[in-house]
Amino acid sequence: MAGLLQRVKSKMAIFAHRKARGMLDGEYGSVFRGRSLDFDDLRAYVPGDEVRDIDWKASARHGSPLIRRYVAVRRQTVLLVTDTGRNMAAEALSGEVKKDIAVLALGVLGYLAHRHGDLVGLVYGDTAVTRSLPAKGGEAHLERLLGHVDSHTNLKAAPSRIQDQLEYTARNVKGRHLLFVVADEIAADAATGQLLRRLRAQHEILWLTIRDAGLAPPPGAERTPGADTNSHAAADSYSVADSALLAWQPAMSAEVNAAYMTAMEERDAARRAMLQGAGITEGEVAGSADVITGLFALLERHRRAG
Structure with a gap:
């Protein structure tokens, strides 16, 4: 069975294409990455990066915005x-x-x-x-x-x-x-x-x-006796806090x-x-x-x- 982290990576690939994943990565980095005066490397600009980090000369040569990255002062x-x-x-x-x-x-x-x-x-x-x-x-x-x-x-x-x-x-x-x-x-x-x-x-x-789950099934999702208990078609639900029955009919x-x-x-x-x-x-x-x-x-x- 695949490990949990591998499943996380797989779902990241499913729910976000490469550009979106880069934006998420860039957003994290722009908020939390440490900073020092030690230059590390260049990478492509993604929304969320600091404008002050753009290397304008390198960007002009490359034809698209590039960001200067620095060695972090400390790991967070x-x-x-x-x-x-x-x-x-x-x-x-x-x-x-x-x-x-x-x-x-x-x-x-x-x-x-x-x-x-x-x-x-x-x-x-x-x-x-x-x-x-x-x-x-x-x-x-x-x-x-x-x-x-x-x-x-x-x-x-x-x-x-x-x-x-x-x-x-x-x-x-x-x-x-x-x-x-x-x-x-x-x-x-x-x-x-x-x-x-x-x-x-x-x-x-x-x-x-x-x-949290809703009180009643979504409109059009009729609950039927004997249905799969993991679906919205299940007959009734119960509270995990005290096992009390949560009959769905009154909620309608x-x-x-x-x-x-x-x-x-x-x-x-x-x-x-x-x-x-x-x-x-x-x-x-x-x-x-x-x-x-x-x-x-x-x-x-x-x-x-x-």
Whole structure:
């Protein structure tokens, strides 16, 4: 069976052609690459690069813009922070398991960091335990990190609470890092907001939210008894938090669905305001098909905000 990192690379190739992958790579580099006076090499300009780095003489000879790259003063440490509780073993809005989307997103960002010579570590867990793996370089190390996320996220895990992993990071991680947090739709509260402001004072933070499954099946997707339980045609669903039955028929009521949508919009607005108030850039994805474009938009938004 192909390794997780190889699957990440394959999906990057499927969802983004060469130019788009170059733009994503350039966006990461323009935001986080170290700088010194030691010239490294030239490469083609991609949107997101600093105009001041264009070598105009070399560009004139070459016929297209070229960027001067420099040897980094230091390698950056990227810390992947994610929830591996049973909530992440539930369905996302796309119908995929949220864990699979999280592994892809963590793999893409981790692979970009690896390509730029940065070190990558991991903090993960649930309400029962939080674990960490030290930051190192290399594809084998990144494969190991993704394997831990994949193997520990299942329906038998303890409930999710990303705040536990954030508190662990605040207590135990010294120095300044780039934190890439992947979680589902958390609710805002004063304690979490204070914790995020504390973390942001020390670290740069990128936050990716994986959207939860909808209350009811999409219009036209009738649920039928005996259908595949992994599809939207399944008879009913249940909550991974407490195994409570989530019968779909009441959710088809216009009044119930409208109330649910209002509650979700209010929760989303509160979360976005909490993250914005802490100075944290957030992106959202509904499924694996959104990960490449979602990360590009997230990096671009972070660069513009900074």
